[in-house]
Amino acid sequence: MYKKISYILDDGQKIKLVIMLFVILVGALFELLGVSAIMPLISVATNPDSINETWYLLLIRDLFGFDEAKQIIVFLALALVIVYIAKNAYISEMYNLQYRFIFNNQRRLAVKMMKSYMHQNYLFHVSRNVAELQRNVTEDVNGFYTVVLNAMQFIAEASVCVVLAVFLMRVDVMTTLVVAGLVFVFALLVGVVFKKTLVKKGKENRSVSIRLTKWVLQSFSGIKEIKVMNKEDFFLKNYESTYRRFTALQRQQSMLTFVPRPVMETVCISGLLLTMAVKVYAFDTDLTAFIPALSAFAIAAFRMLPSFNRISGFMSAMMFNRPAIDVLYDDLTEIERLDKKRAKEEKQGKPLTIQNGISIKDVSFRYPKADKRVLEHLDLEIANNTSVALIGASGAGKSTLADVILGVLEPENGSILVDGRDIRSDMDAWHASIGYIPQAIYLMDDTIRANIAFGVEQNEIDENMLQKAVREAQLEEFVKSLPDGLDTVIGDRGVKLSGGQRQRIGIARALYGNPQVLILDEATSALDNDTEKEVMNAIDSLHGTRTLIVIAHRLTTIKKCDQIYEVGNGGVTLRSREEVFGG
Structure with a gap:
């Protein structure tokens, strides 16, 4: 002892x-x-x-x-x-x-x-x-x-x-x-x-x-x-x-x-x-x-x-x-063993300036204690300011690939390159460059303002960036309808909001830092058709202004994507619009 x-x-x-x-x-x-x-x-x-x-x-x-x-x-x-x-x-x-x-x-x-x-x-x-x-x-x-x-x-x-x-x-x-x-x-x-x-x-x-x-x-x-x-x-x-x-x-x-x-x-x-x-x-x-x-x-x-x-x-x-x-x-x-295992370099945390795009090179990933790799020698090129859809059956590895791109999962081999630079060389800078919109948005029991500027002290919130994010997420009308506006407390996990309102706050949060890359992981799959249309209006307005990586089951959410890839058997296959939508 x-x-x-x-x-x-x-x-x-x-x-x-x-x-x-x-x-x-x-x-x-x-x-x-x-x-x-x-x-x-x-x-x-x-x-x-x-x-x-x-x-x-x-x-x-x-x-x-x-x-x-x-x-x-x-x-x-x-x-x-x-x-x-x-x-x-x-x-x-x-x-x-x-x-x-x-x-x-x-x-x-x-x-x-x-x-x-x-x-x-x-x-x-x-x-x-x-x-x-x-x-x-x-x-x-x-x-x-x-x-x-x-x-x-x-x-x-x-x-x-x-x-x-x-x-x-x-x-x-x-x-x-x-x-x-x-x-x-x-x-x-x-x-x-x-x-x-x-x-x-x-x-x-x-x-x-x-x-x-x-x-x-x-x-x-x-x-x-x-x-x-x-x-x-x-x-x-x-x-x-x-x-x-x-x-x-x-x-x-x-x-x-x-x-x-x-x-x-x-x-x-x-x-x-x-x-x-x-x-x-x-x-x-x-x-x-x-x-x-x-x-x-x-x-x-x-x-x-x-x-x-x-x-x-x-x-x-x-x-x-x-x-x-x-x-x-x-x-x-x-924890000390894990820290020593990870080679830590100086972190800057400043957003990257992406000129060309994202390259996924020879990436393989296997979950601990799993027999089979989810991703195996996967290659994918995503040009800057284009939109890419990832489709496939449940368990095919779509979300795993998204997590690898996000940098929260580390591949067994291969790398994620941004303009030829490995994201692991400065993970803070990469995270400052991306926005993430999951299926279930985590919301604090706090104001809309605090939830959009997630993790930023009240006196450090940039009002211009906040208002821009609200506009791009098409939240303006909803916020104006509230007596306290952005200072409205939304309850634990946003229980006082509808599903569409929660998702739009999630979109605004992802946009607050003006990221160059947006990753949407089944962002509308839990919504009804009418609410999905409202949320998709906000997402569709972002095409061409940022690099979008959209993971979806519903084909209605990927109609405007420039390229569609099917994930399966550890890799990705480019699909034509005719193969995906028919006709």
């Missing part, structure tokens, strides 16, 4: 962690000072003659000219107040530093994980479950720093116990060794008995949490179909059963954390009292002489018992959250 934590933390965090450990050790010394400072006060209060037997009490008496024991008692009481104020001020700041370290770095790790996931290729996301990734960047990051925080606090409390044990050794070696031995044996037994159970429960808790998130996402994402088909009970039943298991695991973890605490307390108190009883009766120890030692143990126990309880809780939390470390470590190492 240490190796994995070390891998996840960067060098700066490790240095800060070492500094925090030093701060924790100083805090343990303050705790020792707080306990040991009480002893002189008790000693003088119970036996004033002890002043003459203790060098530092004699020093205080002579230095301040005290004549009576009560003067020294008042002085020691005031000194004790100052010690406790200083101690608690330091401890408070120590915890403040701990929490600042934990939560600042928790945020950094969450952003790092989110950034790592966002920058992975499309296949990475296709192969991963959204609920799992959501859990990784939220609960697993929190779980990791729960382990780190509990480890720091474990060290803090353990340090307090160690320094107090050393202090008690000076008071009574035998009693200290007996109690310390019992505590050590008990802690060892707890570790052996509970470790595997807690780690196992932690893994199951993580799995159940992912399923819980998945049921929530599925229930709300498909609410329309769920209501129409009267399937509310099915989703509620599965959500409830999953949540029941989740709460059962939480209860079990809480009990496994709690049980050692009262047992540890019983072991400590019993060990202390039995040892004292043996010393009094078996060794004929003077009870009066034993009172200061008893006081010392009572004061130390008052501080150490809560520490033992916290240590037990920290150990349980670390074991229960250990699976989060394993997941983050595995993902970060895999």
Whole structure:
């Protein structure tokens, strides 16, 4: 586990962690000072003659000219107040530093994980479950720093116990060794008995949490179909059963954390009292002489018992959250491997100036674990400002070819060239040059303005480009009919809009950056005939002004295309208009 934590933390965090450990050790010394400072006060209060037997009490008496024991008692009481104020001020700041370290770095790790996931290729996301990734960047990051925080606090409390044990050794070696031995044996037994159970429960808790998130996402994402088909009970039943298991695991973890605490307390108190009883009766120890030692143990126990309880809780939390470390470590190492595999060059992100066109040269592609290639040694030339249609049966590879051209899928071999330049040499520049209109437009629960200028800050939106995109997508009349115009909030996934309105917003989004290439992947296949005509009017007006790559099942959407290719058997075949439309 240490190796994995070390891998996840960067060098700066490790240095800060070492500094925090030093701060924790100083805090343990303050705790020792707080306990040991009480002893002189008790000693003088119970036996004033002890002043003459203790060098530092004699020093205080002579230095301040005290004549009576009560003067020294008042002085020691005031000194004790100052010690406790200083101690608690330091401890408070120590915890403040701990929490600042934990939560600042928790945020950094969450952003790092989110950034790592966002920058992975499309296949990475296709192969991963959204609920799992959501859990990784939220609960697993929190779980990791729960382990780190509990480890720091474990060290803090353990340090307090160690320094107090050393202090008690000076008071009574035998009693200290007996109690310390019992505590050590008990802690060892707890570790052996509970470790595997807690780690196992932690893994199951993580799995159940992912399923819980998945049921929530599925229930709300498909609410329309769920209501129409009267399937509310099915989703509620599965959500409830999953949540029941989740709460059962939480209860079990809480009990496994709690049980050692009262047992540890019983072991400590019993060990202390039995040892004292043996010393009094078996060794004929003077009870009066034993009172200061008893006081010392009572004061130390008052501080150490809560520490033992916290240590037990920290150990349980670390074991229960250990699976989060394993997941983050595995993902970060895999992401690092993928990043090294991809040769990264300097990215400019400025749109390309396309003069001649797009050349697809000897491209082959196979999905992971698939036996057959979807594309095999495919060649295709697309001249600048022409329109090309890709038709074919379902599963022929049309959308795969579009994804390769988009650059979200990387071919096994071959290349996509723009004016002879491989798009992989500057993928950001290529993406700045293209617009993409899929069948299902992803819309945020935000305004029309924000959805068209997708991913652009409100104060950075170019109004001229926005208005041009609205005109070209033939959205003007619809926007003017709305009381709030472009500032109308459209709801989650655009639920307040019709299918045609959603598609036209998608077209406007694709046009906002004034791209030179537009790729339409079944952009109208989900629309009825009348709505399709409206959307096609917007698309048809773009012919000749940009390079269009249109993937379609419906032949009505490709009538104005300059060339029509049929995709199949891993390649493309040029078809005449007569072959496609007849006559």
